[in-house]
Amino acid sequence: MTHHPTDTADTAVASEPETMIEFDDVTKIYSDQTVAVEEISFAVERGTTTVFVGPSGCGKTTTMTLVNRMQDPTEGTVYYDGTDVQELDKVDLRRDIGYVIQEIGLFDHMSVGENIATVPELKGWDRSRIDDRVDELLELMDLPPAQYRDQYPTELSGGQQQRVGVARALAADPDVILMDEPFGALDPITREELQNEFLEIQDRIDTTILFVTHDINEALKMGDKIAIFDVGELVQYGTPQEILHDPANDFVEEFIGADRTLKELQITPVRDVMQQDVEAEHVADGEPTDQSPSVAETSTATTAPLADGTGDHYVTPTDTVDIALSRMIEADATSLPVVRDDDVVGAITEADIRAHQSDGGA
Structure with missing residues (x-):
């Protein structure tokens, strides 16, 4: 696996994986009768990163947004920590789930610290707790608080803005973070740096992450599990190693591309x-x-x-x-x-x- 909740140097015996998110025979059909996803079923373990990957229009982003009820399924059930999301209040659910998008979406009129504090303030945290959390996350993102807390997004580089976006998603200590092409707009060097930093951060937090990308190499690098989509169909779901060693069909094999042995070396920690x-x-x-x-x-x-x-x-x-x-x-x-x-x-x-x-x- 790419990420492990605990280091292998630890001697504690791992307990049985606990399901955080589950899709049970889920179908989403839009009003124009376009079938976005059809009869998909899989479970996401708590504290792991699952990457949705596939070509444009295959249903991966739709699947992710069913979790925080930005869209609702036409058929089937999406479970969040054992509860049907349809039974949960949309606003409360979204405040409990971190969200990072390619465009970042920082508020330019608010400082870095104010951006990160947005959700904790909405949830009613006291000021000292919010300030401590902002500084803690800026340190985690390698953005020294004294230097960056009072700056504004327009003063930051693209990579720094994306770090702030991740910090904002983590601010209220969510159980789940949704990430939609979070590094897609960055240059290759910055993108690789942020990928590596995020993997290190994920080693230190116990957060379940759904991560959307169109890049199979990013999927192989970032995911504990990978869900490969093709035009509304979940074609294969498994670990990076399982997918590299045993592609489900010709589509998956072609999507992975050549040099599977080299790819495995690049994803094996x-x-x-x-x-x-x-x-x-x-x-x-x-x-x-x-x-x-x-x-x-x-x-x-x-x-x-x-x-x-x-x-x-x-x-x-x-x-x-x-x-x-x-x-x-x-x-x-x-x-x-x-x-x-x-x-x-x-x-x-x-x-x-x-x-x-x-x-x-x-």
Whole structure:
């Protein structure tokens, strides 16, 4: 999976997944008799990111907007935390769900802090709680509050505006966030930066996210699960690895495109492949270890820069495997330490990556 609610270094046993959103035989037909989606059924687990992907006009945005009742189904039921959304007040529901769109929709006459505070104010939070939440979210978005809180949207870059849009969606600590092409209008470099930052943020929050995109590479990168749509039909629903390894039909195979092996390397996080049973202090000191002799052989060359912040001959658990391979080549090494918060928490080797690939990404 691309995102994991808890790090694999944690030893707690995960409980059974809990469904947050469920589509039960849902059909939406517009007044002109256009069938937007037809008889779709799937469940979204709490705390995960599910990406809706497909060509324009396939029904992915319609499906997402059925959750916050911007549209209502013609047939079938959409459940929100176990309750039929038709039984929920539209205004209250929308205030409980964060919403991020491509156009961002910030209020230009309001400061950054005021934009982020919009929903908490509507929900009646007290001033000190709102101020604390605004500062907390600006820090999370790498926008220092003292510098950005009182600025206006027109003073910000596109990437900074989108960060504020995400912060506003998170402001009232919603259980669910809907994101409609949130990074689509950004340049490729900024888009990749925000994708990476959002994946790190999602590792620290317990929010269920529905994310719409037309870009299969973004879907593979961002999603725990992917729902592939084609002209109102849900063609396939599964993890990125399941879709890469077993496309449901020719449409999915063609939509994914070539180089499926490379795509898998680009979406597989190091934490899915790394060894955690190495003795981290020995790896860091370059001492031999029975668990991973190849790490010890390269660790002297690769961990010294960690102390003074120079060099990049290591990876983090959230880096992808293609990054690990690239850094191995740069370091002329067959393994790298895996570092989290300046601590060595494991190692990844070429052999680990080959074994993962031969196991079908399991």
